[in-house]
Amino acid sequence: MPEAKREAWITGVGIVSTLGEGADAHWQKLSAAQPGADTTTFAPFVVHPLAPLNFDAQIPKKGDQRQMENWQRIGTYAAGLALDSAGVKGKPELLSQMDMIVAAGGGERDLNVDATILNGYTQAANPAAFLNERLMGDLRPTLFLAQLSNLLAGNISIVHGVTGSSRTFMGEEAAGVDAVRIALSRITAGQSDIALVGGAHNGERPEMLMLYEFAGQCLKDKFAPIWERGDKGGFALGSLGAFLVIEARDHAEKRGAKPLARLSAVVADRASRKPGTITETLGKLWDKIKDKVKGGQTAILSGATGSTQATAEERAFLEQHGELAVRATATYLGHGMEPQFAMNVALATVALAHGSLYPPSDQTGLEKPMSGSLDQVVVTGVGHWRGEGMALVERVG
Template identity: 65%
Template sequence: MTELKSSNPGLVEVWITGIGIATSLGEGLDAHWDALNARRVNVDEQRFAPYIVHPWAPIKLDAQIPKKGDQRQMEAWQRIGTYAAGLALDSAGVKGNPEILGRMDMIIAAGGGERDVPVDLAILNGYVKGNSSPAFLNERLMNDLRPTLFLAQLSNLLAGNIAIVHGVSGSSRTFMGEEAASIDAARIALARIASGQSDIALIGAAHNGERSDLLILYEFGDFNLKDKFAPVWARDKNGGFALGSAGAFLVIESRAHAEARGAKPYARLTKVVSDRAQRKQPGEVTKALERLWSRLGILDDDGNLLTGATGAEPVTSEERAFLNQHPGYAVRATGTMFGHTLETQFPLGLALAALSISRGALFPPNDPTGLEVETSKPPTQIVVVGAGHWRGEGMALVEAVK
């Protein structure tokens, strides 16, 4: 395998030094590693039936969000993200260090915020009853919307809450655009550090999949998995995705910065590339993934691949066609264990790749179709793949530090 400088001449080496994950399988690295090796899946087929969700595991928020007032003014997706961000800062050894936190960049991928469903229902019921006058709408706006609702609906308030709770106060960027947003968040953060524009950054995303409004939205596109859970590769042409609740954040920094403070790496983030196939003709996603693959540089012949494959069609079949062109790779679909977490899916893949490299093993397959195979070889290189359910493709190369 070729050294970093051969494929990225003149660029700074970038380490992953902190990982924070809080999902349906629990919180923290040990809990996730144990769950993955036990092939555990946490799904709820009843609460939103016929739709299936991967619910966030019970967590004591006080451990990372100590003030009850802060917890109350956030909606669930912000609490999930702020909590996971705190875990990442702890993991990197920078929690409570004002000198580092004060200049730490933050690049977040976020959705459009959460709706106040009871208020929406009251307005819709009013319309059904013929009450759609401006006075009715003004009354609802004046009486039903609490002051903090708009905070819950502002995408950049996840970054804002992380700054308030954890003191991360360097530059801040929030990207929107579902799966593609987190791919570009990672790509730009890596580029800033690799080019010397930044020393250290917090990247990641959060998603609350336990929302009836989201399920309705994705049902309009026929994206939801219904009735019974199945692993990603075992879903048929009419499969779909099961939404998952998860937060995944990483601290990445230049090697020199990490070594200067005595930090140890989980892995190296070598490259992140992105694309946006038009998807007007069958096979365009497969071609886009092949183009991205060619941009990663020198790859192992028998490497490892983590994919955020959604289970939705036709993109999942097109991604599978790409995987079939690389049969030497040990594949793992994170969507089986965690559900589809939209913006969080790509940083979750990065986190699991770095965790696997640091543990010297790839977690076992959880797939009855045979696409995913066992491997005992310690991973030194893992490709992370993300193909959005509707738009956006990306890849990252995560490697062991030499």
């Protein structure tokens, strides 16, 4: 890959999940090495619910909160944390020039409206007319607009004043990889100076659990760490929001901002998913960054979902690099689809700030303790169905 024209720093991190709010809460819970999940609320499905948040802290207007769905509240809240972390919150001279790249799904269903329509449809004298009337009357314009993925970017602009260019990507895990990849590419090419990048996901949604279970993807009945789920595994959906402020070094230095980490590379691909292709594709992505990887002071933060084929093939790749310590974050967070990659880049940044890796949570032997300082983290992202990505995050100084 071509040499970066400009160095890209991560100067802000905003994360919320089942582990809590902010970098410190996440580091403390990861260091405690006690993964947990909710196995009862959506039984038989296992879910990682969002920790309690006071949305007023980042979304002060109740009217703004009311017109958002929960995934938008999560994302807007996490974006505010990232802006605070970067020291740009409330500074219009910076926010007006800040680009925004969001990875998001298509919004949430109104289950009450759905149930009312389905029940009435079967009893209506003229089902077609009934359906048209109910869709026109029950789906308010604001509710309909809330299904648009780019409304998260719009809400962040309204609440936080980020008014540079805006892009929104859909496409599950691959959307998150491309959001970070394009932000880095634009900064290193001189097309952007500072960008807010990330997304949000609400995993506590019956209709999404139903959708993924149609494909046999959901973890059910009993929680287990990622690498211990075996052939009948699956992913446990998680509610999470993750945003990064990625900034050109010269721009950060000019305003006196300190780097949390350096984002040195992001590469992506889309394997055919025939047997063996994920392992092969991850090897090709590794070849693009391996010259920058130092070895002994490097770890791999895996975005493995738990989905059987994808996780088994990623494990085969990871076992080829047994000299590096591995951690699967979804053991703790659950799987958050679009924002998962940004979240893992954020957690890599947090670990680098502490100069160490949190303990393993795995009885299969893949995750091993790491001693010594941590200088680099390779972040992987393998979609449960499509898309692969890899990032290199490094300590600065």
